[in-house]
Amino acid sequence: MTDSLDCVQTEKQVTETLLAENAQSQASKNDKSSCNPSVNLARYLLSIALGGGFFGMGFASSIFGLALPTLAENLSKELKDVSPVLIARGAGYLSGSLIMGFLERKVDIHFLTISALTVMTVGLVLTPVILNLVVFYVTIALSRLGMGSYETIANVFCLYLWGKKAEPVMQFLHFCFCLGSAITPFVAKPFLNEAQHANSSVNESYVTLKYIDSSGIPFISIPYFIFSVFLVVIIIFIALLRTCKPLSLSESQQKNTIKLEGKRFRLGMLLFLFTFYFVYVAMEASFSSFLYAFSISSKSGLGYSKEIGSNLIALSLFSIVVGQFCAIFMSKKFSPTTILTVDLLGVAVGAIIMMILPTYSKGAQWIFWIAIAMTGLFRTSIYGTTFLWAERYITVNGRAACTFIIGGALGEMTLPIPVGQLIASEPLSFLYFHGGFTLSLILLFVAMRKFASTQGQRLKRDVLGNLSAQLGQSEDGVSKIESTVT
Incomplete structure (x- = not known):
């Protein structure tokens, strides 16, 4: 009985030793890329860029509810008349996530990230200037398609980049989203007030809303344009990183099991x-x-x-x-x-x-x-x-x-x-x-x-x-x- 117990204990010790050596070997392989300054720099820069995308997505998510009454006024519609836009938003978001889930691993992840941000940016630029209800629905769906695509691919991108070390980076990305959502009311408030003030009297109509230097572009467009320019900078930054500092995701610590x-x-x-x-x-x-x-x-x-x-x-x-x-x-x-x-x-x-x-x-x-x-x-x-x-x-x-x-x-x-x-x-x-x-x-x-x-x-x-x-x-x-x- 004692010999059997000793045999089991010896087997357990040998197994634990082999496990430790195997884990140490795997860690040393992963550390080779971690110690490469060029690889680490690329990872940090890409993480910052992904955070910038989440920041813009936070704005896109938060601005909709704030600006919807003004957008409805631009369309000469009441708020209840544009309520079906909620269906368009949901459909766009789901479609974007499904598309990215299908394309991931089949198309370069940098290209997918840039494409998602581009679609979201185009949707943001068009949203405040559209004066046709049907096209407005399409534009909102397009913006949300980009958001659903970006959220799906950016989260996966983070895990691919950092593997077991992804915890703080993932939390950073979602912090950027929260920050973008939180500051949006303060950024948008002056422009929302202009539109609401011009429309506060019963005798006034949407045509009395202020425009940017008599250009016909609604005043509410300004915060949309500001964040769209920010997203364009992020897109260019990711494209430059892909060109100048290519990072093979095979170097990451993410393992497919x-x-x-x-x-x-x-x-x-x-x-x-x-x-x-x-x-x-x-x-x-x-x-x-x-x-x-x-x-x-x-x-x-x-x-x-x-x-x-x-x-x-x-x-x-x-x-x-x-x-x-x-x-x-x-x-x-x-x-x-x-x-x-x-x-x-x-x-x-x-x-x-x-x-x-x-x-x-x-x-x-x-x-x-x-x-x-x-x-x-x-x-x-x-x-x-x-x-x-x-x-x-x-x-x-x-x-x-x-x-x-x-x-x-x-x-x-x-x-x-x-x-x-x-x-x-x-x-x-x-x-x-x-x-x-x-x-x-x-x-x-x-x-x-x-x-x-x-x-x-x-x-x-x-x-x-x-x-x-x-x-x-x-x-x-x-x-x-x-x-x-x-």
């Missing part, structure tokens, strides 16, 4: 992640879309003025930017699993505090403001961190990223509808829906972790697969080695 994952496990993970993003983005869209309406409703228990309601929105935006900025540094010290766990618990605490609003709405409304800030701080990094968490278990290529993003887009298009329908008559439903979304996310994450643990982290299986090949063993041997180690 799709064969080791198995179809059943991969499809299961993608289904879980699709559902997770479906609920998460729906929660984000509902919260950001209806928080202001909830805060100024007299039935909510708050009944704020428009100015105070705007301040509450500003607090939410500020906390989102701060939370995403902190996530850049947190990702260097903590694993995606830890960050996601803390994020979800923080959002849950904030949701609970908000749901008990009726108990303190008359004497301590500052508690609600703390809950809003807490929710913004914790929920903002969930999107990017989930990408990083998924990358530990499956290869996140273009098609996988497409699955996540389509799930989020469908959630944004469908789940906020009941929130909007109920908030007028039952404002507190806004808080209950938010609590329900939060609980669903927590349950989904627990289920995902349980399912993912059945296969283990893909990098570990990659090492085991290499070791099995070196030892001339079958896949059953991999399982035996893995069970011996554990």
Whole structure:
């Protein structure tokens, strides 16, 4: 019995030694490219460029809701007449993500990134100057097609560039998006005010709106043009990097382990992640879309003025930017699993505090403001961190990223509808829906972790697969080695 135990212990020690040597060998191969100053410089510059694209995408996402009343006035239409544009936006976004999911690995990723940014830029330039309703729908769809394409390919590009070191860079990209969204109201406000002031009287019509130096170009076009020029600079920068400092993605630390994952496990993970993003983005869209309406409703228990309601929105935006900025540094010290766990618990605490609003709405409304800030701080990094968490278990290529993003887009298009329908008559439903979304996310994450643990982290299986090949063993041997180690 003792001899058998010693034999097992010896086998375990030998296996652990081989695993360590194999991992060290793989790390040394990866470090060769990491120590190359030219390769590192190209990676950092490309990451900055990708961040610039996310910054522009944040503007494109945020400006739409702010400028829609003015754009409708330019078209001589009322706001309700242009509401079908929401369908065009969703269709464009989904189409862009699907296209990139199909083309990724088949077309040069630099070219795909440039193409996505170009489509988004063209859509932004045309949006404020179009005076035909049908063409307006097409233009909005074009802009969103570029956004869906860029979000899909840029996230994958980041993972390809940095591999296991992608955590802080991924958080940086999404910080740029949050920053672009947050500053857009301040950049656009002067131009929106001009249009609304000219249209404030019942006797005035859209033709009285101010134009740029009597050129016939609406005043609202200025912020669109500013950010379009910024995106053109980013496009040129990426093109120059591709020409002057070509970076072979084979030098990156990203490893393709799709064969080791198995179809059943991969499809299961993608289904879980699709559902997770479906609920998460729906929660984000509902919260950001209806928080202001909830805060100024007299039935909510708050009944704020428009100015105070705007301040509450500003607090939410500020906390989102701060939370995403902190996530850049947190990702260097903590694993995606830890960050996601803390994020979800923080959002849950904030949701609970908000749901008990009726108990303190008359004497301590500052508690609600703390809950809003807490929710913004914790929920903002969930999107990017989930990408990083998924990358530990499956290869996140273009098609996988497409699955996540389509799930989020469908959630944004469908789940906020009941929130909007109920908030007028039952404002507190806004808080209950938010609590329900939060609980669903927590349950989904627990289920995902349980399912993912059945296969283990893909990098570990990659090492085991290499070791099995070196030892001339079958896949059953991999399982035996893995069970011996554990």
